[in-house]
Amino acid sequence: MSQKWLILNVIILMYLPVSIDATVLHVAAPRLGVALSATGEQLLWIIDIYSLVMAGLLLPMGALGDRIGFKRLALLGSSLFALASLAAALAPSVTALVAARAFLAVGAAMILPATLSALRHTFTQERERNFALGIWSAVGTAGAAMGPLVGGWLMEYFYWGSVFLINLPIVAIVLVATVFVMPKQPLRPEKTWQIRQALVLISAILLLIYAAKSGIRGASAAYVTLMIAIMGSSLLIFFVRHQLRAAAPMIDVRLITQRVIAVGIAMALTAMIALVGFELLLTQELQFVLGKTPFEAGLFLLPLMIASGVCGPIAGRLVTAFGLRVVATLGIFLSAVSFFILAFTDFTHQIYLAWTGMVLLGFSVEASMLASTAAIMTSVPKEKAGAAGALEGMAYELGAGLGVAVFGLMLSGTYAATIVLPGELSMELVSQARASISETVQVAQSLDNNIGNQLMKAAKVAFTSSHSLVLGSAGAMLLLLSGVIWRIMPRKVFVVEKV
Structure with missing residues (x-):
């Protein structure tokens, strides 16, 4: 060889x-x-x-x-x-x-x-x-x-x-x-x-994704989610502008323009x-x-x-x-x-x-x-x-x-x-069951067989x-x-x- x-x-x-x-x-x-x-x-x-x-x-x-x-x-x-x-x-x-x-x-x-x-x-x-x-x-x-x-x-x-x-x-x-x-x-x-600029980029990406997940799930107050999204966007804009202005950027931006x-x-x-x-x-x-x-x-x-x-x-x-x-x-x-x-x-x-x-x-x-x-x-x-x-x-x-x-x-x-939950669930369990199918399964396992089976059938559909x-x-x-x-x-x- x-x-x-x-x-x-x-x-x-x-x-x-x-x-x-x-x-x-x-x-x-x-x-x-x-x-x-x-x-x-x-x-x-x-x-x-x-x-x-x-x-x-x-x-x-x-x-x-x-x-x-x-x-x-x-x-x-x-x-x-x-x-x-x-x-x-x-x-x-x-x-x-x-x-x-x-x-x-x-x-x-x-x-x-x-x-x-x-x-x-x-x-x-x-x-x-x-x-x-x-x-x-x-x-x-x-x-x-x-x-x-x-x-x-x-x-x-x-x-x-x-x-x-x-x-x-x-x-x-x-x-x-x-x-x-x-x-x-x-x-x-x-x-x-330039490792510092990379850390800025990572922070921007993580903040934006965290804001998106929190917004969809409603895990945080709306103003908190908005502030996190603004922070992430600001860091991303700062990163891009710095790369465009820097004499020796982390990456040659001209590559991306091709x-x-x-x-x-x-x-x-x-x-x-x-x-x-x-x-x-x-x-x-x-x-x-x-x-x-x-x-x-x-x-x-x-x-x-x-x-x-x-x-x-x-x-x-x-x-x-x-x-x-x-x-x-x-x-x-x-x-x-x-x-x-x-x-x-x-x-x-x-x-x-x-x-x-x-x-x-x-x-x-x-x-x-x-x-x-x-x-x-x-x-x-x-x-x-x-x-x-x-x-x-x-x-x-x-x-x-x-x-x-x-x-x-x-x-x-x-x-x-799309999920249609059984009417017997408490408000707290309704919120958890709607979040994702994995959390629906966790809720179903905590209920009696009849309601749990109804919940799992609704989750699968x-x-x-x-x-x-x-x-x-x-x-x-x-x-x-x-x-x-x-x-x-x-x-x-x-x-x-x-x-």
């Missing part, structure tokens, strides 16, 4: 646990909530914090990689990832687990731009680079898709912390392989690294929102409505995982054969079609139709992500590879975080509006209706986006030597 393909194997092994950890808790959420006595909102934060913190840190970590080299960045990130995984596995409370997941995101934010920069430096020929990027993209998509299966299997036989302990042996192998396989890069101290890169970022964001949001929705329906165990829910998602994993190299060849414009547009269009199919599928009696929709979704999301990666990485010179990779990685991780938030908020809103409305709305938005991409994506993408 040549050196470049050996490096690719190390990159795959390094990236896999990072992508799995984005979704590994989806099927584990119900049992995790019982073990840590977590509310539905706390569970969303446990899942969400990983992707949201990573999204804010990817930009400065990409710049740090340009400064110290991708090998040093990979070693530092992998070491922190291992330590944070151990802390998460041993977390005694919700607060401790959220903090450990945040530190896990810091290590992952170093690993992701390091892998993309290594690919850009290792594979210089366009055909080979497209194929390698297809493999890399497949690892990211399949890892995110495999998360529920891995988490479900571990929850079936072990305690919840095992979903983090499995990272340790993988990272140990990666550290040794990185030392001996990855080439060294010279230090570039002239490159700037049409191909802007479209690529939008596609990466959309693809991850669709994939992660759908997984969160379906894993809840499979367990709460259909009564499947976490492992059975993970197995049901297997067609989506397989399609995501095997279609990366195929999508890479399609980009080479037909160009980015065709593959990008077709990927988003087929995602819309898959959502329309899944929106009106009965997962109890139309299993094969559901699997068909999931296979189509896996292929189309993978094609979209590959087209996004190829568009961004082909449009920048080598010296900008770390920054461009971090920018795309930020879109992926922000999309994963937003997938949980957006689909979660849409489900909460439609679920609360409401969740199924909400699932159809959410996926149908998402499909309509994706359909519109595919038309926009066809109009604005150029027929031919040229490599930019200076930006």
Whole structure:
């Protein structure tokens, strides 16, 4: 095996646990909530914090990689990832687990731009680079898709912390392989690294999402929610204005002004929102409505995982054969079609139709992500590879975080509006039962059998209706986006030597 393909194997092994950890808790959420006595909102934060913190840190970590080299960045990130995984596995409370997941995101934010920069430096020929990027993209998509299966299997036989302990042996192998396989890069101290601006960005994102969740759930007074939203918006505006004015910004804003890169970022964001949001929705329906165990829910998602994993190299060849414009547009269009199919599928009696929709979704999301990666990485010179990779990685991780938030908020809103509760419930229990299906289950378990069964029947009907409305709305938005991409994506993408 040549050196470049050996490096690719190390990159795959390094990236896999990072992508799995984005979704590994989806099927584990119900049992995790019982073990840590977590509310539905706390569970969303446990899942969400990983992707949201990573999204804010990817930009400065990409710049740090340009400064110290991708090998040093990979070693530092992998070491922190291992330590944070151990802390998460041993977390005694919700607060401790959220903090450990945040530190896990810091290590992952170093690993992701390091892998993309290594690919850009290792594979210089366009055909080979497209194929390698297809493999890399497949690892990211399949890892995110495999998360529920891995988490479900571990929850079936072990305690919840095992979903983090499995990272340790993988990272140990990666550290040794990185030392001996990855080439060294010279230090570039002239490159700037601005961590304070990244913290401003993270704070803005978290405040805005917190305000959105509080507004939907009515957990805080309206004026408190409004103040939090204003604070988040102000920080975000401050961040953008500072980047535009700074002599040495955290990221070169001119990258975003390029049409191909802007479209690529939008596609990466959309693809991850669709994939992660759908997984969160379906894993809840499979367990709460259909009564499947976490492992059975993970197995049901297997067609989506397989399609995501095997279609990366195929999508890479399609980009080479037909160009980015065709593959990008077709990927988003087929995602819309898959959502329309899944929106009106009965997962109890139309299993094969559901699997068909999931296979189509896996292929189309993978094609979209590959087209996004190829568009961004082909449009920048080598010296900008770390920054461009971090920018795309930020879109992926922000999309994963937003997938949980957006689909979660849409489900909460439609679920609360459609559920018909038994008249015997007290006002306090009515408020809790309307919040989410997981909290409805908790209420039902505290009632006598007759009222509890009525409540669960109402919950299942409401969740199924909400699932159809959410996926149908998402499909309509994706359909519109595919038309926009066809109009604005150029027929031919040229490599930019200076930006």
